[in-house]
Amino acid sequence: MPYKLSATLAAHTADVRAVVSPTDGLIISASRDATAIAWARTSQSSGFSQTAVLRPGSRYINAVAYMPPTPDAPQGYAVTGGQDTVINIFSLENTNGEPNFSLIDHKDNVCALHTGPDGTLISGSWDCTAKVWKDFRLAYDLIGHQQSVWTVLCIDDRQFLTGSADCSIKLWNQQKNVRTYPGHTQAVRGLALITDIGFASCSNDSEIRIWTMEGDTVHTLTGHTSFVYSISVLPNGDIVSGGEDRTVRIWRDGECAQTIVHPAISVWTVSTMPNGDIVSGCSDGSVRIFSAAESRWAPETQLQSYDEQVAAQAISLEAAGIRKEDLPGAEALSQPGTKPGEVKMIRRGEIIESHQWDSANYSWQKIGEVVGAAPSGKKTTYKGKEYDYVFDVDVQDGVPPFKLPYNVTENPYNAAQRFLQAHDLPMTYIDEVVKFIEKNTAGATIGPANVAYSDPFTGASRYQPPPRATGSGTSDFMDPFTGTSRYRAASNPVPKTPAATLPVRNPLYFRQANVSAMQSKLYQFDQSLRNEISTSSYSMYPQELNLIDESFVYLTQAVAHPLSPPATPLNASHVDAIIQVLERWPAGPLFPLMDLSRLIIGFCPDAYADPAVRSRLITALFKAAEWNEPWSQPLPRQRETNTLFLVRAFANMLQEGTSLGDGKWVVELLNKLGEGPYAFLSKGTRVAMATVLLNLSCIGLREPLSDELWNLLIGVDLSLLADEKEEAEAAYRALVALGNIAYMAKEQQRPLDGSQLDMVLQIIANLSSVFPQDRFTEVTRQIAPLL
Known part of the structure; x- marks a missing residue:
């Protein structure tokens, strides 16, 4: 029989982050409303009622577990963990809300709990540790993960499993790490024991893996289209999973046997009962039970109502x-x-x-x-993407408001997290930002009203936004290959360049990056190619892998400490390895390699200083971005992303120490860029294109350009200024480049010809109506006397 709704338990006022169902008659749920609720079955039917509401504090509860009965607690214990870093243990005999025991040793949010049959408790935390507790005392510290420990599993009183945002799973014997299971490419979110096989894991990479204890992967289950947050095993051996794609899925013999869609954004947690029923907890604050036993199905009217709720969702x-x-x-x-x-x-x-x-x-x-449209019927464009809303958020008096873009079909916590990271604001503001979004989009959000939705917890990067670079990129991109991965090309938007004083001599760079995510995604793609007979020949060779490994090690340090990069630089061999892969791989999975190329160009100019290496690299980048292929609108996502990295890479190539030589290679580069139709480029790519011109003008201030390059720079810059009507940052950087050109014309005694001067005057006259901002007015005021 299929699984159908058995009951909906509605009492929480915020996301249900964890559930546990140790018996057919008991469910314990934990929520971001700072409560845990014990639910007991009222009869042999599907009904449940509250028996205890536990309030360990005022902070979110993110994890819950059940400890078996003892003489002091005949009904067992409920264990909670959350933001206050304390593990609280309540006897289910005790309904006054006070914990019987409080375990204090974690330094950050407790996000995972599990207990063994003998009462051994294991906890996981954002402090990168797991801890084992016996008789309510700390027994072992499990130290070895590099990022938050998102999931824990007690095998017996000596063996434990932990999964982490560092993408690894570790097996421990007491406090000793005896085996590490690599394989997942993003944060590991859930673990479950499978009798006679080993265990199962789920991850933000949208996969579920079945492992033997020896480390062999028995199955990889694919079907979820986004993060998989939780996993459990049914008495018959079937696997149950829940995730960000708002589904619970039942897996049998390596295949998805049933998909249960929920009327919520996130299915945070799943649990299974001894009788085979499934319990889920969601972002809409509801706990739901699903059963394959027809006798426990909800009445037909409730089943129909549930289907209508699901059908009413907006996508x-x-x-x-x-x-x-x-x-x-x-x-x-x-x-x-x-x-x-x-x-x-x-x-x-x-x-x-x-x-x-x-x-x-x-x-x-x-x-x-x-x-397909905003609630008002009209989308707002921001940083090259369309949004239902773009709010102005005042953060500090005297500082221009920050832009907060939001779509009604996305999780408000995602938008809040993106906003805080983009502006280097503390993550402690996330709940205030969510409240702001919910207040200003009342009636336009998905699902039931007045529900606080929760962020999908992308691991350590959520709490460690990348450092702001000297010259930033544009809007962030979701993985164009899978459409679900949270790897982003650049998490910081382009900072608005303040009004400049001419001449501007310092180039701008695109050097910010999430190197670890880039590395994970590149190796994931390489493994995918390697696993298919038809594409295995494309995969990276051992020597290429070694050189690219070295590149990531170098760049990890360089991005973190841009003013003091590692002493041993990358060389032409590293660039050659990247060129070979760029030339060999299909376009789809190329974007992390294009991103890597951008960084190496920005941080390691000596590695491609040889003219022959540089020429091969430029050719390979143009080919990877499909620059010579026919152009059509809208550009496919993968091509748009690769084009963005291509132009950013060339902006990084024109840096402070760059020597142009005879300038022929730059002439070829600008001519080639000019072949791409400007109107087809994303706004982010337009900003990068203007940065190429700005950086070249900076070089021209110290090293006179050849006549051919001089005239080409003027022509391309004036063309960009004439064509750009929307992206102010692109127009402004091109205007500053024009200011540098005017300054060079006067200082180097190479005046503009009549047609060039006429076009400059016309563009300056038109700019004030298209871009009336003060910074444009200030730069044009400085240009006028130079002409």
Whole structure:
């Protein structure tokens, strides 16, 4: 029988972050509303009622566990952990809310708890440690993970498993790490024992892996389209998982047997009962029980109401990456799905519907309507992307407000986290930002109203935003290859360049990066190519891997300490390895390699100083970005991203110590860039293009340009200023480059010719109406006397 809704337990007022169901008659849930609730079955039916509400403090509770009965606690104990760093243990006999024991030793948020049959307790924390407790006292410190410990598992009273945001799983014998299981490419979020095999793990990389204790991978289960947060095992051996794609999935014999869509943004946690029922906790504050036993199904009216809630969800048309006119009509639903969980979108008049194949009932289930416009009917463009809202947020008196972009179909905590990272603001403000979003988008959010949604916890990077670079990039990008990975090309937006005093002599660089995420994604793609017979020949050779490994080691230190890079620099061999892979790989997985190229160019100019190496590198980058291929709008995401990195790389190539020689290679470079239609470029790429011109003008202040390069720089810069009508930062950087050109014309006694001067005067006259900002007025005021 398929699983269907059995009961909905509604009492929490915020995200349910953890559930545990040790018996058929007991559920304990923990929430961001700072409470844990014990629920008991009221009869043999599906009904549950509250028996205890536990309030260990005023901070979020993120983890819960159950300890078996003792003579002092005949009903057992509820164990909670959360932001206050304290593990609180409550006897379920005690309903006055005071903990019987409090374990104090973690230094940061306690995000994982698990207990063994004998009462041994293990905890995991953002402080990068796990701790084992016996008889309510600390027994072992498990130290070895490099980032937060997101999940823990007690095998017996001596053996333990831990999973971390450092992408690894570790097996411990007492306090000794005896085995490490590499394989996941993003944070490990859940662990579960599997009898007679070993254990299962789930991860932000959207995969579930089945392992033997010896370290062999038995199965890799793929089907989730985003982070997988939690995993549990049914009595019959089937696996249950829940994640950010708002689904609970049941896996049988390596295949997805059923997908249960939830009317919420995130399924944070899943648990299984001895009778085979499934419990889920979600971002809408609800605990739900699903059963395969028809006798425990909810009444038909409740089942219908649940389906209607799921169908009422809104899904972003842009996020789905589709065009309305390409969709089939309702007749497409007459064809059965090919696999459980398959999603099909149809057009019913002007309404776009999303349906999912329910293999258990052999039918298509409507899971939402797809929206493509802001609630007001109009999107707002910010940093090259469209949003339903772009708020002005005043952070400090006398400082211009920061922009906060938000789409109603995204998790408010995601938007808040992105905003705080972008402006180097403390993560302690995240809840205030979420409240601001919810207040100002009332009635426009997905799902039930008045529910505080929660961030998907992307690991240590959530709390360690990358350092701001000297010249930043544009909007951040989601993984264009999978559409779900949280690897971002650049997490900081382009800072608005203040009004300049001419001449501007210092180039701007694109050097900020999340190197570890870049490395993980590159190796994930390499492994994917290696695992397929048809693409195995593309994978990296051992020598290439060694050289690229060395590149990441160097850049990790260089990005963290840009003023004092490592003593041993990269050389032409490292660049050659990257060129070979760029030339060999298909375009889809190239973007982390393009990103790596950008960084090496920015930090290691000597590595490609040889003209032959530089020429090969430039050619390989143009080819990887498909620069010579036909252009069409909109550009595919992978091509847009690779093009952005291409132009940023060339901006980094024109840095303070760059010698142009005869300038021929720069002439070829600018001519080639000029072949790309400017209107097709994203706003971020336009900013990078203007930075190329600005940096070249900075070099021209100290090293006179050849006549050919001089005239080419003037022509391309004036063309960009004439064409740019939207992206102020691109126009401003090109205007500063024009200011440098005017200064050079006067100082180097090489005046502009009549046509050039006429075009400069025309552009300056038009700029004031297109970009009326003070910084434009100030620079044009300085340019006028130089002409």
